[in-house]
Amino acid sequence: MSAATSPGGAGKPVVIHDASLRDGHHAVRHQLDREQLRAYARAADIAGVPVVEVGHGNGLGASSLQVGQARLGDDEMLSIVREALRDSRMAVFMLPGWGTTADLERAIAHQVDMVRIGTHCTEGDLAERHLGFLREQGVEAQAVLLMSHMASPDRLARECAQLVEFGASAVGIMDSSGHYLPADVTERIGAMREAVDVPVMFHAHNNLGMAVANSIAAVEAGADILDACARGFGAGAGNTQLEVLVPVLERMGFSTGIDLYGLLDAADIAERELMPAPPTIDSVSVVSGLAGVFSGFKNRVLDVSRREDVDPRDVFFELGRRQAVAGQEDLIIEVALALKAARGA
Amino acid sequence: MKQNGRLPVAVLGAGLIGVDLAEKIMRSELLDCGLVVGRDENTPGLRQAAELGLPIGTRGIESLLEAPEPFAIVFDATNAMAHAEHAERLSLSGTKLVDLTPSKVGRMVIPSVNGEEVLSSDDINMISCGGQASIPILHAITQTHRVDYVEVVTTAASPSVGRSTRLNLDEYIETTQDAVRDFTGVKDVKAILNISPAKPPATFRVAMSMLGEGFGTASVNAAVEAAADRVRSFVTGYRITACVVEETKVFVAAEVTSSGGRIPKYAGNLDIINSAAVHVAERCAAAGLASIGTETS
Numbered sequence: 001m002s003a004a005t006s007p008g009g010a011g012k013p014v015v016i017h018d019a020s021l022r023d024g025h026h027a028v029r030h031q032l033d034r035e036q037l038r039a040y041a042r043a044a045d046i047a048g049v050p051v052v053e054v055g056h057g058n059g060l061g062a063s064s065l066q067v068g069q070a071r072l073g074d075d076e077m078l079s080i081v082r083e084a085l086r087d088s089r090m091a092v093f094m095l096p097g098w099g100t101t102a103d104l105e106r107a108i109a110h111q112v113d114m115v116r117i118g119t120h121c122t123e124g125d126l127a128e129r130h131l132g133f134l135r136e137q138g139v140e141a142q143a144v145l146l147m148s149h150m151a152s153p154d155r156l157a158r159e160c161a162q163l164v165e166f167g168a169s170a171v172g173i174m175d176s177s178g179h180y181l182p183a184d185v186t187e188r189i190g191a192m193r194e195a196v197d198v199p200v201m202f203h204a205h206n207n208l209g210m211a212v213a214n215s216i217a218a219v220e221a222g223a224d225i226l227d228a229c230a231r232g233f234g235a236g237a238g239n240t241q242l243e244v245l246v247p248v249l250e251r252m253g254f255s256t257g258i259d260l261y262g263l264l265d266a267a268d269i270a271e272r273e274l275m276p277a278p279p280t281i282d283s284v285s286v287v288s289g290l291a292g293v294f295s296g297f298k299n300r301v302l303d304v305s306r307r308e309d310v311d312p313r314d315v316f317f318e319l320g321r322r323q324a325v326a327g328q329e330d331l332i333i334e335v336a337l338a339l340k341a342a343r344g345a
Numbered sequence: 346m347k348q349n350g351r352l353p354v355a356v357l358g359a360g361l362i363g364v365d366l367a368e369k370i371m372r373s374e375l376l377d378c379g380l381v382v383g384r385d386e387n388t389p390g391l392r393q394a395a396e397l398g399l400p401i402g403t404r405g406i407e408s409l410l411e412a413p414e415p416f417a418i419v420f421d422a423t424n425a426m427a428h429a430e431h432a433e434r435l436s437l438s439g440t441k442l443v444d445l446t447p448s449k450v451g452r453m454v455i456p457s458v459n460g461e462e463v464l465s466s467d468d469i470n471m472i473s474c475g476g477q478a479s480i481p482i483l484h485a486i487t488q489t490h491r492v493d494y495v496e497v498v499t500t501a502a503s504p505s506v507g508r509s510t511r512l513n514l515d516e517y518i519e520t521t522q523d524a525v526r527d528f529t530g531v532k533d534v535k536a537i538l539n540i541s542p543a544k545p546p547a548t549f550r551v552a553m554s555m556l557g558e559g560f561g562t563a564s565v566n567a568a569v570e571a572a573a574d575r576v577r578s579f580v581t582g583y584r585i586t587a588c589v590v591e592e593t594k595v596f597v598a599a600e601v602t603s604s605g606g607r608i609p610k611y612a613g614n615l616d617i618i619n620s621a622a623v624h625v626a627e628r629c630a631a632a633g634l635a636s637i638g639t640e641t642s
Binding site: 100325 | 496498518519
């Protein structure tokens with residue numbers, strides 16, 4: 001990629017993990033079809049994006065009323081993307097308690113190159129068995145901690161060290177609520193970097209407009225892998241915008257190996273083919289970031305709030321007070337009913 | 346060899362489940378807890394059992410096989426992988442097993458639905474906490490309505506989920522799904538488990554969603570209330586927190602608080618499966634269907 005560079009990155013490689021076809025599913029109620037998956041996977045492959053993640057927004061086995069039923073089954077999504085990728089590696093995501101080892105076996109049959117096992121940030125030991133299974137199968141397994149703003153840097157570092165013992169080849173954190181400011185990221189990634197010898201990953205959400213800045217803070221604190229999505233295609237306010245992050249990294253002297261024009265073409269295809277409109281930081285997304293609630297709750301909160309005639313901002317703040325975590329969408333109805341009852345009282 | 350007319354039983358496994366179970370058995374008028382077995386006397390569970398004045402063993406299944414007299418009922422509170430071996434090794438002794446792991450080995454029981462039918466089985470399986478909390482409701486609704494899809498989302502507080510459960514998430518999901526299929530006759534079933542890290546810890550809950558046809562608010566509410574009443578007869582902290590009925594979709598949520606003892610109030614997951622297990626064992630005892638040694642009493 002040719003652009004003016006500064007020496008800060010000193011040519012250090014950063015692995016870009018493209019989650020558009022997994023996290024983007026949150027923005028379109030998990031309704032991506034065959035042509036959409038194929039078109040974007042091909043474009044990302046041509047651009048030289050090293051890793052393309054695919055699946056339901058909540059990962060393998062997660063299609064459900066609780067978080068949304070996907071248009072396509074896991075098998076079909078994986079076979080389409082597998083066929084579309086020549087050089088990029090194919091990744092999937094799985095949350096223990098949602099998917100099982102049987103789902104991992106099917107993903108392996110589709111020749112998945114890498115699996116990410118996710119848990120809530122304080123519950124890393126839920127990943128022990130699945131990381132062990134993947135290691136036995138010889139499949140690269142990364143471990144990621146969700147809703148990471150809910151734990152201290154020290155706790156995250158200890159969880160990461162334990163995940164490495166379980167067999168994780170890389171460990172990382174997700175800012176699932178888009179709650180961090182850069183200093184928060186620096187402190188957490190720094191603590192994790194001290195605690196483990198494997199690559200460290202960071203995944204940002206853009207609720208407070210900080211996704212690119214937070215990602216930069218992460219690499220400067222020692223992160224090796226950054227997640228991003230074309231046009232920020234992701235839950236709520238969206239994720240780190242891929243085609244912005246990559247040139248920023250290159251200008252700073254980090255090396256991504258991605259072709260700029262190919263990347264911009266892929267982002268244009270994403271905007272045209274995958275989404276009604278690119279994610280924006282709307283008012284509800286600001287509130288969800290402030291409240292520290294999973295960005296993926298947005299569409300369900302809006303649906304339920306409309307039905308029960310309550311203010312979605314109140315619903316988000318109350319979910320934050322109850323410390324709801326990713327996957328607890330069933331609480332949205334209870335919170336809305338409680339707010340409605342309190343108003344009627 | 347009934348002790349004061351009570352049936353001799355033992356608890357295998359001294360984790361979060363095992364110790365609460367031992368304490369519940371101590372309150373039973375029909376059961377006598379003769380042994381709590383773990384692997385290491387320095388674990389908190391075995392220490393607590395000893396503090397309660399209960400005999401303890403530290404050699405796992407061996408401790409049970411070495412007991413001078415076989416127990417009429419052994420509660421298996423270890424883990425799903427270990428249960429098959431425990432069942433095999435105890436099979437010659439004539440001991441009845443009440444299995445609290447999601448092993449799928451024994452006959453599955455939901456006390457308020459098929460409690461009477463399973464009493465003569467040698468190995469009775471308690472399915473899972475989520476199964477015990479949801480299936481009574483799901484069974485009641487599917488008896489009187491056409492249901493095509495069932496989903497059960499369980500949320501348990503992090504401190505109430507012990508190591509065995511954490512390693513057995515796959516078994517938890519598969520066993521819960523199988524049991525829901527079995528008891529409701531609905532083929533398309535999904536079970537999900539969330540662990541909540543909230544502080545103070547969140548109360549155990551189960552959210553049930555059903556897709557079908559011709560749901561009516563009155564008929565669904567009636568089925569749900571009647572089923573909840575039956576569960577409450579032995580799990581006092583069971584309550585329905587939401588019931589939203591649409592033409593083709595029903596959402597019901599239930600919460601369970603623990604009814605006392607040393608487990609905290611939020612840990613309804615431990616309370617409901619242990620209360621159900623003790624309830625089943627008491628019914629076996631009352632029916633004279635756990636007969637080890639009783640001929641000599």
